[in-house]
Amino acid sequence: MHGFKPLITVLLTIISIPVFSQSRSLYSFQDLSHLYYKKQKDSLAKAWTCPSVYKERSTQKKYKEIWDDRTSFFTGAIQGDNYIHDTEVYTYVDGIINQIVQANKQLIPVKPMLLIDRSASVNAYAIGNNIIAVNLGLIVFSKSREELSLAIAHEMSHNILTHPENAMKQRAEWLSSDEYQKSLNAVLDSKYERLSRLRKVLENYSFSRSKHQRYHESDADSLAILMLKKSNIAFQASFFLRLDSADNIYHQPLKHPVKNYFTAYNLPFDDSWTKKRTKGLSAKSYNFKDTSTLQDSLKTHPDCVERFNKTRSQSVAGVTPTPIPAQLQDKANKMIIWNMYSNMSLTPCLYRIFLEKDKGNTDEWYDFMISNIISGIYYSDRELRRFNAIGVVQKEYISKDYYELQTMLEQIPREQLEQYCKIFQNAGFWKSLPSGEKALKNLMFTLALDPDLSEKNKAKAAKEFTAGNANSMYYEFARIFEE
Numbered sequence: 001m002h003g004f005k006p007l008i009t010v011l012l013t014i015i016s017i018p019v020f021s022q023s024r025s026l027y028s029f030q031d032l033s034h035l036y037y038k039k040q041k042d043s044l045a046k047a048w049t050c051p052s053v054y055k056e057r058s059t060q061k062k063y064k065e066i067w068d069d070r071t072s073f074f075t076g077a078i079q080g081d082n083y084i085h086d087t088e089v090y091t092y093v094d095g096i097i098n099q100i101v102q103a104n105k106q107l108i109p110v111k112p113m114l115l116i117d118r119s120a121s122v123n124a125y126a127i128g129n130n131i132i133a134v135n136l137g138l139i140v141f142s143k144s145r146e147e148l149s150l151a152i153a154h155e156m157s158h159n160i161l162t163h164p165e166n167a168m169k170q171r172a173e174w175l176s177s178d179e180y181q182k183s184l185n186a187v188l189d190s191k192y193e194r195l196s197r198l199r200k201v202l203e204n205y206s207f208s209r210s211k212h213q214r215y216h217e218s219d220a221d222s223l224a225i226l227m228l229k230k231s232n233i234a235f236q237a238s239f240f241l242r243l244d245s246a247d248n249i250y251h252q253p254l255k256h257p258v259k260n261y262f263t264a265y266n267l268p269f270d271d272s273w274t275k276k277r278t279k280g281l282s283a284k285s286y287n288f289k290d291t292s293t294l295q296d297s298l299k300t301h302p303d304c305v306e307r308f309n310k311t312r313s314q315s316v317a318g319v320t321p322t323p324i325p326a327q328l329q330d331k332a333n334k335m336i337i338w339n340m341y342s343n344m345s346l347t348p349c350l351y352r353i354f355l356e357k358d359k360g361n362t363d364e365w366y367d368f369m370i371s372n373i374i375s376g377i378y379y380s381d382r383e384l385r386r387f388n389a390i391g392v393v394q395k396e397y398i399s400k401d402y403y404e405l406q407t408m409l410e411q412i413p414r415e416q417l418e419q420y421c422k423i424f425q426n427a428g429f430w431k432s433l434p435s436g437e438k439a440l441k442n443l444m445f446t447l448a449l450d451p452d453l454s455e456k457n458k459a460k461a462a463k464e465f466t467a468g469n470a471n472s473m474y475y476e477f478a479r480i481f482e483e
């Protein structure tokens with residue numbers, strides 16, 4: 001039996017190489033949409049001319065306005081790097097689309113264009129013109145390939161049924177209708193109650209829209225289930241219930257007191273930081289709704305229960321769901337965290353990392369990101385923008401732990417933040433991080449700890465980073481300081 005030992009060691013070494021290299025690189029700067037989709041964006045902006053649908057000139061004019069708004073919204077999102085092309089993530093999601101297209105050729109003559117949206121929110125959306133976008137948040141949240149496929153098939157159905165195009169038409173028709181003009185004129189004519197009258201006009205509008213919306217959802221669900229069946233992808237109505245509880249991640253409590261996540265790095269922690277020192281409504285009297293159970297979400301989103309009830313008879317029984325590769329979800333989660341960091345949404349970013357720590361994840365990349373977040377808050381504090389970086393969220397959207405973390409980041413004294421940065425700069429985890437991360441560490445040192453706060457000094461440090469890391473995903477952050 002002894003003879004096996006070296007062999008096992010060799011095997012472990014071989015196996016650990018891909019895992020090792022995977023945590024090394026996520027994607028490169030060139031994968032951001034303003035670069036990766038530049039050509040498509042330009043040709044699309046040219047190709048998307050508003051079709052002539054209405055004889056009535058005013059309606060056609062409105063329609064063109066709405067149409068062009070959508071085009072510029074979409075090209076603006078590409079330009080603003082809302083999307084990312086990561087081969088691994090893209091290939092996986094595109095594989096699902098391929099499977100659905102192959103099995104439904106008569107319905108889908110042309111394969112849709114897929115975009116991966118960097119957003120954390122659990123969602124996918126149809127843009128119209130045979131384009132769909134899938135959020136990273138949905139990929140991380142989905143429990144199985146089947147569940148993710150339902151969301152994708154649903155969005156594909158919206159496009160097949162031309163719902164985005166119809167919605168634009170309906171809006172154009174309403175905005176140029178006599179009824180709308182009359183009620184708007186009534187508002188403008190009346191000296192009094194202008195606001196309440198205007199509210200009524202808008203309410204009528206959103207009411208008719210939501211009625212249509214529900215209609216659309218139901219149609220898209222039906223077609224999606226049909227297409228999945230043909231594609232041999234098992235449908236379960238219970239997916240609707242899970243998707244419903246999707247946006248409750250910040251309601252999730254932590255496994256340990258907030259303090260522990262800091263003391264783990266030998267950072268000094270004062271319990272008073274987590275307790276709000278302001279007058280008025282104190283946090284003590286507020287009843288936090290931690291742990292979003294299924295029951296809770298049922299109350300808040302009746303729509304999904306309705307969708308569940310409508311479709312439950314079509315569920316395929318006795319199917320073992322196909323798990324989404326854990327390493328793919330881990331990657332997507334890191335991409336979300338980095339995106340949040342680049343957008344300086346630091347508290348949700350940190351909370352997500354703590355939740356990852358709760359799962360027992362010991363990947364040093366997360367330590368690296370906590371260090372970046374602390375440096376980011378301290379840097380913002382020096383620039384007198386600490387509160388922007390924290391991004392305060394109202395109590396009803398978060399757990400008690402999140403609130404404590406947010407309060408702590410608000411109240412921790414500046415000198416302590418500085419000390420945190422220094423401790424992180426000397427932490428042990430840096431040893432096992434690759435050169436790109438280490439290069440960013442140097443830039444963060446300049447931003448957070450260098451007494452020279454001048455733009456020139458920051459630009460110099462940013463250029464030093466860029467010199468050796470022009471392809472790095474972190475360049476997205478560094479380039480802000482280059483000029």
Ligand SMILES: [Zn+2]
Pocket residue numbers: 154158216217220
């Ligand atoms: Zn929908």
